[in-house]
Structure formats: C-alpha cells, structure tokens
Amino acid sequence: MLGERWLFGIACCLALAACEDSSVASGARPSVNDAVLVETEVAKLTSVARAAESVGTLIGNESVTLTAKLTEQVSAVYFEGGELVKAGDVLVELIDVEQMALLREAEAKLRETQLQLDRLLTLGKDIATAAEIDVARARVDGNAALLEALRSRINDRTIRAPFDGVVGLRRISVGALLTPGTVIAELDDINPMKLDFTLPEHYLSQIKIGEVVSAASTAWDGEVFSGQVTQIGSRVDPATRAFSVRALIDNSDARLRPGMLMAVKVSLGEAPGIVVSETALIQTGAQSTVFVVDEDSIARRVSVEIGRRMPGLMEIRSGVSEGDRVVTNGQITLRPGAKVREAQAGPLQKPLGGGE
Structure with a gap:
C-alpha cells in the first residue's frame, strides 16, 4: 500500500512539472487579476547640475612666522x-642703546668728511689737488656706507x-x-582665505579657473562659504592620480582660521541627464537596480549607474533611457516578469534642485 501511494505521488509531481513546462513554453503570462499594483513615472531628459566634491585645508592668503x-x-x-x-x-x-650710539658717531664722521670735501671743492684745483679731492670723496662714501649699515642693524x-x-x-x-630663528608669533592674512584640495584626474578636463566653490566646516554647522577657483595644479600625482586645486574663500567676517578642514563642492556647470525619483532605486549591496515597465505592462529589473543626486531625485547614467516608465512605488512585492497595474502614471513632476 505504501509503495502504491509513493508511486502515485511521483506521478502527480511529474504531471504538475509537465504542465508548468507547457505553460512556460507557450509564453503564458500572468492574468490581469494577478497584476501587481505599482506607481510609475516617465524617465525625463533634463539639465543636471554637475559638481565635484572633496575635502580641503584652509591656509592664510599670506602667512609668516615672525622670528628674530x-x-x-x-x-x-x-x-x-x-x-x-x-x-x-x-x-x-x-x-639698541649701543647701536644708537654708534649711529650718532657715524653721522658725525659723515658730516666731518663731507665738510672736508666741500672745503677742497671750494678751494679749487689751483690749491687742492685732484688726488686730495678723490681721497676726501672716498671718505665720504665710506662713512655713508657705514651709516647705512648701522641703520639697517637698528631696523633689525x-x-x-x-x-x-x-x-x-x-x-x-x-x-x-x-x-x-626664535619664534615671536605667527601672522596671517585671513581675508580672503586660500582653500587647497585635490580632485581625481578625470575632472581635469571639466574644471577651469573661475568655477564657483562652496565650502562647509563642522565649526560652523550649516554655514556655506563661497569662493572661486584661482589656480589648478600643473601635475597629477602618480600615486593618487589626483591634481591640486586652490580656491579663494571670502572671510570678511573673520570666522575661518588657517588649518581648518573644509568639505568642498565645486560647481562644474550643467549637462543633459536622465532623471527619476530616488524612490525608484533598489540598492542591494553595491548593485543599483530599478524596475522598468514595458509596453505590455511587464516589469523587468535592470542594473543602473547612479550619477548626481538631488533632493528627491537622482540621475541615471546608464540602464534607463528617456521615456522609459520606471516603477517608483510597489517594488517590494514585484518580481521580474510580473505583470503590473499602474495606480498612477505620468511624467516626472518634481522640479530639479540644482544640488544636494
């Protein structure tokens, strides 16, 4: 009896598998009653603000260590x-007491030799020889040089x-x-401030002098300090494959200090890009995917490359084309190849933000 039941069970399983294979082979799709309710939107081609992000260090516009x-x-x-x-x-x-005394002595010697030279010049060549005049002039020049050296030492x-x-x-x-070499103090010109940071080499063709820079510091939570790129490094570091950039940041209120760490964002203009709502993204580890609905209302899962993120939106650099209908809500119960029923369909309505 047990043997007969076991054989009957195997026969049923084989029959069910044959039915499933027949259904798949005939291309049968889920019925409307089995469709998953989702919300979608149309992927839109629009202008996307480009930006590069980094971290940098502030230094004074001019900085010096005062020493003796x-x-x-x-x-x-x-x-x-x-x-x-x-x-x-x-x-x-x-x-400088000793040096001031030597200065007065040098001034007196210069006056004395100058008077001697003037006296010889007044007497003329009939009485004073050319050699005497030259010697007197040399003494004047020597005392003048000595006086200048003493003044320099006093200035020091x-x-x-x-x-x-x-x-x-x-x-x-x-x-x-x-x-x-004894350090007396440091002196910094802090308006404007220099902000030095590095960017990966693939930004070298995109960045140029005059690009707008915004910087933030944990010392001033929520504050954004603006500036412009003024210098771009002439070399790419072969170890890091990055190049140096310098920007000038306005610091008229003197809140920034040399040595501060700044989060930097450089505006690189705008470029066309495919944009969808960020709710469409399905992140599994390092893999990013979205569900795209075809003309027959069948969902397929595609891998995408994420670009710029904006408030509520994201740029899709590959995997989705303009006009594709992307699922933005209901992905939890959705499986590849499932038929969908759209609760709300329409083009992207949210405005672009221009930055994170």
Missing part, C-alpha cells in the same frame, strides 16, 4: 595676540608686521633673550 634675525634682549612688546595689525606696525623692539632690532593680518599668540616677553 640676531641675538638681543627684548625691550618692548606691542601686541598680545589675536588682534588685527596693519603693515608696518611695530610689534617688538630689541635693546625693530620687528614690524610685513602685511595686514591677525597676529597669533605671543611667544616672548620683555627681557627675553632672542636668538636668530
């Missing part, structure tokens, strides 16, 4: 740190701001003995 040129004690300090200074402002003075004892900027923290005090 000689060994001497500090006699006066005229800054505390963090304040704005103008070009030529005196920041530090070093003791007065440390001034070389340009307008914000002076950093003071590293020295009155009475400190400075030696050549």
